[in-house]
Structure formats: C-alpha cells, structure tokens
Amino acid sequence: MNIKIRQAVLAHNDAEAAENARIFHDRGFRVVNVMASPGAGKTSLILCLIDHIPAGLTPLVIEGDCASSVDADRVSAAGVGVVQINTDGGCHLEAGMVRKAFIDLSGNGPGVVFIENIGNLICPVEYDLGEDMRLVVASVPEGDDKPLKYPYIFAAADVIVLNKIDLAEHVEFDIASFHAGVRAVNDHAQIFEVSCKSGDGLKPLTKWLFSTD
Amino acid sequence: MHEASIAHGILRGALAALPDGKKITRITIVAGAQVSVVLESLDLYFQELSRGSLAEGALLDLQQRAGKLVCKSCGQIHEHVRGTPVSMICKTCGGANRLDITNELFLESMEVEDLQDGGAK
Numbered sequence: 001m002n003i004k005i006r007q008a009v010l011a012h013n014d015a016e017a018a019e020n021a022r023i024f025h026d027r028g029f030r031v032v033n034v035m036a037s038p039g040a041g042k043t044s045l046i047l048c049l050i051d052h053i054p055a056g057l058t059p060l061v062i063e064g065d066c067a068s069s070v071d072a073d074r075v076s077a078a079g080v081g082v083v084q085i086n087t088d089g090g091c092h093l094e095a096g097m098v099r100k101a102f103i104d105l106s107g108n109g110p111g112v113v114f115i116e117n118i119g120n121l122i123c124p125v126e127y128d129l130g131e132d133m134r135l136v137v138a139s140v141p142e143g144d145d146k147p148l149k150y151p152y153i154f155a156a157a158d159v160i161v162l163n164k165i166d167l168a169e170h171v172e173f174d175i176a177s178f179h180a181g182v183r184a185v186n187d188h189a190q191i192f193e194v195s196c197k198s199g200d201g202l203k204p205l206t207k208w209l210f211s212t213d
Numbered sequence: 214m215h216e217a218s219i220a221h222g223i224l225r226g227a228l229a230a231l232p233d234g235k236k237i238t239r240i241t242i243v244a245g246a247q248v249s250v251v252l253e254s255l256d257l258y259f260q261e262l263s264r265g266s267l268a269e270g271a272l273l274d275l276q277q278r279a280g281k282l283v284c285k286s287c288g289q290i291h292e293h294v295r296g297t298p299v300s301m302i303c304k305t306c307g308g309a310n311r312l313d314i315t316n317e318l319f320l321e322s323m324e325v326e327d328l329q330d331g332g333a334k
C-alpha cells in the first residue's frame with residue numbers, strides 16, 4: 001500500500017526557525033546569518049560591522065564552530081556579547097542550537113544578532129535559523145569562479161560580500177567575472193566589495209545593512 | 214554530516230504518518246537541486262537510526278531534481294548537472310544563462326505492508 005505524505009523533511013527545523021524569528025523580534029533584534037567557506041573572513045567581517053554599528057543598536061554574536069572558542073574569544077575581547085556553539089564536527093547550525101544560544105545572551109534590542117555559521121559552502125544553506133537576512137562572504141583568494149562552483153549558497157544569499165579585495169591585484173581575481181557568476185545564479189542579492197584589513201568598502205555595506213529595518 | 218539530521222527528519226516524518234498495524238518498506242524523498250544529500254551516507258544513518266522501529270530495513274528512494282539553466286536571450290532550457298560548474302553561456306545561442314533551482318526537501322510517499330505476527334513493535 002502506498003501512502004502520500006508530502007511533508008518537509010526538515011519540518012522540525014523549520015518550525016523551530018519560525019519560533020526563533022518570533023523570539024528574536026520580541027526582544028527587538030534583527031538577525032543576520034553569516035555563511036562562507038573556512039577563512040573567508042566571517043569573524044573579521046562581523047567585527048568590522050560591529051565597529052560601524054549605529055549608536056543605539058546593540059550587537060550580539062552567536063559563534064558556530066566545529067571545535068574551539070577562538071572566534072568567540074575574539075568577539076568577547078571586543079567587548080561584545082557572544083555565545084559559542086560547538087557542533088562537535090557538525091557541518092551546519094540548526095535552529096534549535098541557535099535558540100538555546102540566544103537565550104544565554106543578555107541584552108535587549110533594538111539590535112542586531114550576527115550568527116557565524118560553520119565554515120562550509122554546502123550544508124548551512126538547508127537550515128533556516130529564523131534569520132532576517134542571509135549574508136554570504138566570498139573572499140578573493142578563493143577565486144572568482146566560486147558562485148559557479150557553489151551555486152546553491154550564492155543563490156540563497158540576500159547579500160554577498162566579497163572580502164579581501166586588497167588582495168585582488170596579487171591573485172588575478174577577475175571582479176567582473178565574479179559579478180557575472182553571481183548574477184547567473186542570483187539576480188537580486190546586493191553585492192559589496194570590502195577589505196576587512198584596510199576598511200575599504202565597509203561604509204556602503206554598513207549604510208545599507210543597518211538601514212534596511 | 215548533515216545527512217544524519219536529514220535521516221532523522223525522514224524517520225520522524227514517516228513514523229508519524231504510519232497507520233496502526235503497518236510497517237514501512239520504502240520511502241520516497243524529493244530533493245530540489247539546491248539540496249545536497251549523499252544517498253549512501255543518508256542510507257547509513259537511516260539504517261542506524263531506524264533499527265528496532267517500524268521503518269527498519271526500509272529502502273530510501275531519493276529523487277533529486279535537476280537545476281535548470283534558462284537562457285535570458287532565447288529562453289532555451291538546459292539541465293544543470295549537479296556537481297558541475299554552472300555554465301553561464303547558453304549552448305544554443307551563446308546568450309547568458311540564469312540558474313533556476315528549488316530548495317524543497319520533502320517526504321513524498323511511503324510503501325507500507327501489514328505487520329506480521331511477532332514483527333517489530
């Protein structure tokens with residue numbers, strides 16, 4: 001006998017994500033899910049964005065990592081409320097983990113929660129965390145073909161930040177073909193070019209990011 | 214690794230939809246192009262997690278949808294093969310392609326049979 005089911009496999013995660021969204025908004029926070037490959041500059045970018053956050057907005061950070069608390073320590077050293085999730089080798093964050101972490105964070109809105117997802121261009125995209133915005137970081141040393149090789153995460157992005165632009169001339173990165181690649185898989189995401197090292201390009205990004213609420 | 218959490222979702226959803234007195238022999242899952250699942254790995258986790266349940270031994274049938282490359286000039290559609298780079302140029306006219314994908318991941322249906330006497334509870 002055949003039984004039709006037609007139900008989302010990750011229905012449980014989706015329900016928790018919807019609940020997260022309610023909890024975030026009740027406390028006055030907008031939430032940005034930051035996704036990228038390992039070393040692209042997720043932590044660096046989050047710290048730069050927090051540097052530019054308008055007065056009156058409280059930043060909080062949820063750090064996902066397979067192991068260690070190195071990134072959480074960097075954020076904490078900057079005087080920002082942070083909680084670490086160790087996935088113990090797991091390749092992505094799930095909504096339930098994020099909820100537990102958020103409850104451990106003190107501070108009230110209005111503000112912005114940055115979630116640093118696990119460094120991985122494949123798995124995090126399937127798991128809604130209840131975020132308002134998906135920010136994908138690509139970095140120059142990874143090469144300009146990444147949107148074509150990992151189309152799904154770029155397709156899911158609301159905003160794409162090309163980081164380490166200071167290295168472009170050293171590694172023959174073709175910015176125009178990067179843009180064309182993004183546009184082949186995503187016709188709506190905003191694209192910004194920045195260097196977390198020199199600070200170039202951060203102004204337009206922060207202006208856009210913090211004024212969309 | 215995320216196959217473990219997907220296997221868990223499949224098992225949870227299938228058992229919840231299972232009528233009394235039946236057991237599951239086959240489960241069909243549909244995955245949009247955007248979803249990355251390795252069937253072998255999914256199978257391993259599913260076998261492990263379903264042991265001792267009414268889904269033990271069920272076959273997983275994963276139907277992965279292909280992405281579509283739609284030409285922005287001539288409208289021609291070519292299939293995007295998973296795991297290959299997206300081709301930006303339309304093979305038909307040389308125009309620019311746009312990748313059209315979906316991200317659904319759902320339990321489509323399952324095949325069930327009567328529980329034999331003495332079968333798993």
Ligand SMILES: Nc1nc2c(ncn2[C@@H]2O[C@H](COP(=O)(O)OP(=O)(O)OP(=O)(O)O)[C@@H](O)[C@H]2O)c(=O)[nH]1
Pocket residue numbers: 036037038039040041042043044045071118119163164165166167194195196197198
């Ligand atoms: N040249 C240059 N280096 C950068 C820039 N941004 C970050 N880096 C360096 O890149 C390295 C990785 O940066 P992180 O911010 O730790 O990257 P991440 O994505 O958080 O890394 P994981 O959490 O380990 O996945 C560090 O050594 C940074 O100093 C940049 O704009 N230019």
Ligand SMILES: [Mg+2]
Pocket residue numbers: 042043044071116
């Ligand atoms: Mg980091």
Ligand SMILES: [Zn+2]
Pocket residue numbers: 091092122123214215216
């Ligand atoms: Zn994974």
Ligand SMILES: [Zn+2]
Pocket residue numbers: 284285286287288289303304305306307308
């Ligand atoms: Zn064409």
